Amino acid sequence: MNQANRPDEQLVRIYEALRKRFNGKNSAIVLFLLAFAAAIWIGTTGWYTVAVDEVAVIQRFGKYNRTAGPGLHFKFPEGFESRTNVKVKGVFVQEYGFRTLQAGVKTSYAPEGQFVDESLMLTGDLNCALVTWIVQYRKSDPVKYLFNVRNPDSTLSDMSEATMRLVVGDHSIDEVISKRLDIADKAKEELQQALDDAELGMTIVNVELKNTTVPEAVQPSFNEVNQAEQEKERMINEARGEYNKVIPAAAGEAEKLIREAEGYALDRVNKARGDSSRFVSIYNAYALAKDVTRRRMYLETMRDIVPRLGKKYIIDSDQKSVLPLLQMGEGGVRK
16 A cells, blocks of 8 residues: 555644644644534434335434434434334235245245144144144334334234134134135234234234145044045935935825815815705705605606616516516516
8 A cells, every 4th residue: 555545644634734724723623523523423314214115213312202204304313313214005924834935936935844833733623733824914003013012023923823823723623624714814803903902003914824734644534534524425415315306206296195185075075065956956846846856756766777777577466476488587577
């Protein structure tokens, strides 16, 4: 390095120039240097910018003073006021039971089984389940987010895991596997309530369940249970199909018998009513002319009976015997 360009020589030259400027007064030099340093200090720590998705939380002597929105602002320099920028419009994500190492077209994840302690849970029917999920949230209240809890992100992680275990513990293993949307909605509601009670200043955007399975050690037993359930459903469906075949046929046959019985009853009633009306009409005619009616009824009755008797032989009632040559076997004899 050139001797003329060494830092100590540069400082000496600046000092000498200042002595000449202030006529050798050391106190004036000190004041100038202090004023220059204060200007730099105020300029570098007093002015600040806030991005469009952030707010700046200003503290004066460590106590919250105000919140500044996006843009260029001025505050008292460090030592008097400090600021912390908080992203309030961005969506943050926490993962449970797995970790994304690199997102992209071909996303890479951490090895399976590395976060079993987070995902292994006990269901309501005392089965084990591996539940992986994500929580998306916003820092909606930056003041509460910064000052109410020491480590809000870690607190959210603990609350999310506790809430998911509580919700999963209220459902069976089949519900955990088949009703993931319902469980996620319930977990979101419970987690938001817990955050509001703790005043963390966070708003849950979404809770999404990923893969929901059973541990590898119990997978064979779980498959057997599933096969049994499927066999049960098959037998129930077959029974329902047979039921749908037999019951409608039986109902139709019963309806047919009922209609036949109703028709038979109606026929008998109508016939009885006709016979009754006929008897009444005959009786009325008999009451008006008894001899004529009696003879008419006799003749009508004989007209119906005589054709049914076949051949008839009429002999004298005083006849004592019948000639043996007379063939009378096919007919009757009337005396």
